[in-house]
């Protein structure tokens with residue numbers, strides 16, 4: 001057996017082996033998965049914009065006008081009108097002087113964190129931050145202080161110890177696997193007192209939280225106050241890529257030093273044009289955000305009615321913790337047989353022992369289908385002996 005085969009075997013033994021499933025057709029509340037129609041409850045296309053005719057049309061038009069690819073990095077010859085138009089629009093939407101596009105959220109986080117903290121400095125990172133932030137901390141070569149999840153006292157203690165070496169506090173705005181919101185007002189205050197920057201990743205907050213879906217920073221009344229706000233285009237904005245909002249000086253600095261910006265091809269023009277169209281739709285029809293919130297409430301309360309614990313969060317991300325990786329995957333498979341697709345989330349995406357089904361709703365789901373899905377989750381969980389009470393009786 002080769003070393004790689006052994007490692008794969010070990011992943012299988014621990015219930016951690018992953019494989020790709022095939023979605024036929026565009027994202028939507030229902031999709032055809034590996035040949036059968038299922039209710040999709042694990043997409044980040046929160047507002048249903050990935051397949052919106054205006055978004056698709058904008059991508060198609062841009063492909064005809066600008067071509068399929070940008071051909072070079074932005075700093076060489078790949079900077080085109082769809083990029084700069086989108087940056088202006090995103091900066092205005094978020095209430096910042098400027099924005100800089102990156103190829104993806106992963107690239108934006110690794111490049112930005114590594115540009116804003118360096119050797120001899122300390123970066124402070126919440127223990128539940130996304131992997132791309134963790135990798136950015138590693139790449140930065142700064143010392144990383146991982147504070148306990150949303151634990152302000154722990155963070156304050158670390159900041160006191162680091163003194164003037166404190167360079168950056170970085171946090172998810174909405175935590176990707178738990179759906180809870182970071183204590184942004186307090187983090188902002190700690191950053192101010194410690195004279196270090198605060199960076200917030202709004203991958204799951206944009207299009208979902210705050211006025212008109214402007215995100216968690218806007219919801220906390222801190223637009224323009226938090227130093228660096230990162231967002232992605234591949235989730236509620238239905239396209240692909242990411243952006244970093246900040247003041248002009250910081251943008252100029254990132255443009256010159258963030259390696260994942262400098263040394264990577266510019267996002268394809270159709271992708272940028274699609275994101276611009278999605279943003280326009282978000283601005284003109286904020287009721288989609290309201291529907292997303294209402295759907296989150298429907299699914300969360302229906303799951304709770306089935307006796308399932310859904311954590312403390314109130315956003316469109318609804319986790320049902322199952323603990324063990326193998327049983328999580330069994331639950332996911334059983335649900336799939338019943339026509340509900342919610343991917344099991346296991347280590348290293350979440351800490352050991354906290355595997356879960358991570359349900360995400362879309363604004364385009366119907367409340368009846370969410371309620372029915374919750375019944376199926378309850379029944380499947382009970383069959384597997386996962387802590388679910390008998391369903392609550394209707395009043």
Ligand SMILES: Cc1ncc(COP(=O)(O)O)c(C=O)c1O
Pocket residue numbers: 104105106107109130132172176201203204232233234241242
């Ligand atoms: C919080 C967070 N940040 C960043 C990313 C990475 O973004 P992208 O998928 O655009 O690389 C993700 C998920 O993909 C995420 O959940």
